[in-house]
Amino acid sequence: MxxxxxxxxxxxxxxxxxxxxxxxxxxxxxxxxVHKYSYTTKKNGLKIVSTIRNKKLNQNNFMIINLTIQNTTRKDKIIEINRKNIFNIIVEKDNKVIYKSDILDIKRERSKKIKLAQRGELKLSYEWDLTSNFKEEITTGNYKVTVYSLDLDISHSYDIEIIEEEN
The missing domain is CATH 1.10.287 (Helix Hairpins)
Known part of the structure; x- marks a missing residue:
């Protein structure tokens, strides 16, 4: 017992x-x-996911944008990249471009080929430090961030808000 x-x-x-x-x-x-916001596009056996961490940013902070390219097939895939960068970003406020990651959108002389193994992944990242390359002042308010790739034929848009820094 x-x-x-x-x-x-x-x-x-x-x-x-x-x-x-x-x-x-x-x-x-x-x-x-940490709240993540992402968009997914599936094309030609590839799953392309763009992700941002927060939709609200402090003025003296930075924004990290991640792009994941995943091969969803059982065969190796070759991605042909004709541009300098695989993906770029454009930041707009009131339909006015504030920042563009590759202003000239440079094309390569020879295309770059990236081989993704079966079920393989390629992870890329870009950091925007909340500055303008068009001599515009970054103020508080709502902005539209567009992540795009001409080679992969994707475009994902995010609405973000820049707020005053809290003490």
Missing amino acids: IFQKLKISSRLITFLDIIVIVFMFIFLKSYFS
Whole structure:
């Protein structure tokens, strides 16, 4: 009888431990969660995902844009890149271009070929430091960020807000 009580109590402790661990993970996930906003395009056996971290940015912060190209087929894929950059960004405020990552949109003399193995991934990143290359002042307000690639034939738009820096 004593052994039966120990077996029951050990099961209760294990069950309670599991509940505590689950609540701990839920709390940690919500505490450390970073809101990600992404768009996905599927074309020719490729899954192309562009992601930004936050839609609200402080004035003295920066924005990171990630692009993931994934081969979803069971065969190797070759991506042909004819431009200098695989992807570019344009930032607009009130339909006026504030920033463009590659102003000249330079074309390569020889195209670059990237081989993606079956189910392979290529991860790229770009950082915008909230400055303008058209001598415009970056103020608080709403902006439109467009991530595009002429080689991959994609265009994803995000609406972001730049807010005053909090002390």
